[in-house]
Amino acid sequence: MQLDDSNRITIVEVAQYAGVSTATVSRVINKTGPVLPETAAKVYAAIEALNYKPNAAARGLASRRTNAIGLLVDEINSEFFQPMLRGIEVTARASGMSLLISSTGGMDKATPPYPLGENNTDGLIIFADSLPQEEILRLHKIGLPMVLLHRSSPPNLNIPCVTVENKIGARRMVDYLIEERGYRKIAFLEGPDSHEDAYWRKLGYQESLAAHNIPFDPKLVSLGGFDEAQAHLSVSHWVEQGLKAKVIFAADDDSAIGAMIALKEAELRIPEDIALVGFDDIRLAAYLDPPLTTVRAPIEQAARIAVEQLVKVIHGEEVELKTLLPTELVIRRSCGCC
Amino acid sequence: MQLDDSNRITIVEVAQYAGVSTATVSRVINKTGPVLPETAAKVYAAIEALNYKPNAAARGLASRRTNAIGLLVDEINSEFFQPMLRGIEVTARASGMSLLISSTGGMDKATPPYPLGENNTDGLIIFADSLPQEEILRLHKIGLPMVLLHRSSPPNLNIPCVTVENKIGARRMVDYLIEERGYRKIAFLEGPDSHEDAYWRKLGYQESLAAHNIPFDPKLVSLGGFDEAQAHLSVSHWVEQGLKAKVIFAADDDSAIGAMIALKEAELRIPEDIALVGFDDIRLAAYLDPPLTTVRAPIEQAARIAVEQLVKVIHGEEVELKTLLPTELVIRRSCGCC
DNA sequence: TAATCTGATGTAAGCGCTTACATAGCATAT
DNA sequence: ATATGCTATGTAAGCGCTTACATCAGATTA
Incomplete structure (x- = not known):
């Protein structure tokens, strides 16, 4: 079955039915320009009677706005x-924007074309390393509104970004492990190079060590990759080679899960034989066995703020260039606290 | 900063640069109609040189296709x-379709306008009860391609639908609890009325009871609502009132989690004091304490198939009207198996 | 009273594409 | 040699809206 072309209702039919011009119908729909209440009522009645839905493409072409924002992950x-x-979805809808989503994971990130951009959105939320800096530069140059999420602006571009206190969060976690739990040898499962959260979390780890006069030992660092399987692998290697740490700090909860599984396979008890902590406080964290000590990141809130800012940028308003949301230590059993 | 209108590159500029007409450029881009290889090469060179991106709205307006599919949850x-x-995202992208997403959760579902429909998509994936039957009827009448996911077609409409073997899955679970684990009193945390998965799962539960000559006891059924908090509440009530069942079958894993928490709060041991099983096998299930026995539903696969079918329908091809994917019992500790 | 402004509406020119139709060149069939 | 078909390309008419500009009636001002 095909879309029935024959009796498609356009603004012209509505205008005729209401006895006004198309311009007036448009004014009523978009609430632009002055319209007599009675006229508006007639238009609304016509819209209702004909079950008219404005065509998004025609609107977009004429107004040069798509009323859609894109999310790139x-x-x-x-x-x-x-x-x-x-x-993101809730905030976009509340702002009257459609939401287009695309992931760049499968594709060669260095090579255009990218699925979302100036030709099909009014602006973009760019998550972490979903888009190469080169393309961000290009989009910035042509003036496409953008907000970066969990990633900071390339130097001198001043693209608004929203992220969480990664460094401070990691710093506090390690401070806690050292000061409250008495650990000195703290292994670190770092995130992927390309991901900025990974960078700051590692820095927080290093800063805390330095502040406590604990030398940084590269042997205590391995790749967690923000990925369960990768972390599993790395921790299994550590175990085989006799890891000397008494606690593992996984740079995110997914890698903490991988670590937990590897440790259980090696029949190491958590936290008695080795403690384990993560970062993010995903829903799973509280339900693991033992429940995972972690750093809570306000993921949903960051997303909301990013969209609010994007909408403002699209409307030409000024926004905060850098939004850093606080993280919070969440102590559960996996760190040996109780 | 605004999108730079002044030197916007359109198909006209490309045509001029390449020394051909806009029709030829269009033919090259869309691979419609015959074009000499050398001509195509010139056009590609022009596109490259000018960094041209076709405007989605103009394309959509002219061709009457949006090249986007909508997901309604x-x-x-x-x-x-x-x-x-x-x-859904992976398959949509692989099919060259953009993906629009919207949830209808916050809004009054009975009342238009709906965010996604014939004016901004070529077709819709409609998940469960995200859209009232009335609107599905309207969309069907005007011929918008649709595929229903975890929901079956309204009578006589023959809208393709993709779902999982809910009834058989539930039936097998209860069969297993009765035959292998020896339970006779099996409490059931049912899903929300509006959700079709809930209906079939309950039916499977009832069928198994009947097949084993166990009378159906309404007192053993309470609302889980596919929701952690709701299940928590219901199970707490049960505990207060002295639930006589030795096992709880939660209609989905989210409600199983709520049940688990309520049971732990009541200091009941799982599975020694009371066993617990779920449905779906979400990632969390394996990590719970104890790991949750459940029915695995091929959620991602169902989603892929739904998109594949939708794309076929959009292209005017025939598709299976009803796709039922097999579910599978996943035995873990929470049922008292080991 | 004439001049001016304001509010309500209409007219029509695009927005940037796709595509039906026209055209032209050339090979093949008659 | 003319007719026929095919390939490659161009011309131009929209697709369904928005919006700059024009118009006009009535209110306000000098």
Whole structure:
């Protein structure tokens, strides 16, 4: 079955039915320009009677606005994703914007074309390393509104970005492990190079060590990759080679899960034999066995703010260039606290 | 900063640069109609040189196709959502379609306008009860391609639908609890009325009871609502009133989690004091304490198939009217198996 | 009273594409 | 040699809206 072309209702039919011009119908729909209440009523009645729906493409072509925002992510695989998407979807809808989503995970990120951009959105939320800096530069140059989420602006571009206190969060976690729990040898499962959250979290880890006069030991660092399987692998290697740490700090909860599984396979008790902490506080964290000590990141809130800012930028308003949301230590059993 | 209108590159500039007409450029881009290889090469060179991107709105207006599909969900809250979205996004992108997402959770579902429909998509994936039957009827009448996901077609409409073997899955679970584990009193945390998965799962539960000559006891049924908080509440009530069942079958894993928490609060041991099983096998299930026995539903696969079918319908091809994917019992500790 | 302004509406020119139709060149069939 | 068909390309008419500009009636001002 095909869309029935024959009796398609356009603004022209509405205008005729209401006995006004198309311009007036448009004014009523978009609430632009002055219209007599009675005229508006007639138009609304016509819209209702004919069951008219404005064609988004025609609107977009004429007004040069799509009324859509795009969300670019690398992959839809982490638990992280769900609260982020909820925040974005809800806020976009509340702002009257459609939401287009695309992941760049499967494709060669260095090579255009990218699925979302100036030709099909009014602006973009760019998550972490979903888009290469080169393309961000290009979009910035042509003036496409953008907000970066969990990523900071390339130097001198002043693209608004929203992220969480990664460094401070990691710093506090390690401070806690050292000061409250008495650990000195703290292994670190770092995130992927390309991901900025990973960079700051590692820095927080290093700063805390330095502040406590603990030398940084590269042997205590391995790749967690923000990924369960990768972390599993790395921790298994550590175990085989006799890791000397008494606690593992995974740079995100997904890698903490991988670590937890590897440790259980090696029949190490958590936290008695080795403690384990993560970062993000995804929903799973509280339900793990033992429940995971972690750093709570306000993922959904960051997403909401990013969309609010994007909408403002699209409307030509000024926004905060850098929004850093606070993180919070969440103590559960996996760190040996109780 | 605004999009730079002055030197916008359109198909006209490309045509001039390449020394051909706009029709030829269009033919090259869309691979419609015959074009000499050398001509095509010139056009590609022009596109490259000018960094031309076709305007989606203009394309849509002229061709009457948006090249976008819409996904309508009720709420983005369950773990269920992530694998589903991944399946949909990946398949949509592979088919060259943009993906628009909207949830109808916050709004009054009975009342238009709906955010996604014939004016901004070529077709819709409608998840469960995200859209009232009335609107589905309207869209069907005007011929908008649709595929229903985890919901079956209204009578006589023959809208393709993709779902999982809910009834058989539930039936097998209860068969297993009765035959292998020896339970006779099996409490059931049912899903929300509006959700079709809930209906079939309950039916499977009832069928198994009947097949084993166990009378159906309404007192053993309470609302889980596919929701952690709701299940928590219901199970707490049960505990207060002295539930006589030795096992709880939660109609989905989210409600199983709520049940688990309520049971732990009541200091009941799982599975020694009371066993617990769920449905879906969300990622969390394996990590709970104890790991949750459940029915695995191929959520991502169902999503992929739904998009594949939708794309076929959009292209005017025939598709299966009803796709039922097999579910599978996943035995873990929470049922008292080991 | 004439001049001016304001509010309500209409007219029509695009927005940037796709595509039906026209055209032209050339090979093949008659 | 003319007719026929096919390939490659161009011309131009929209697609369904928005919006700059024009118009006109009535209110306000000098």
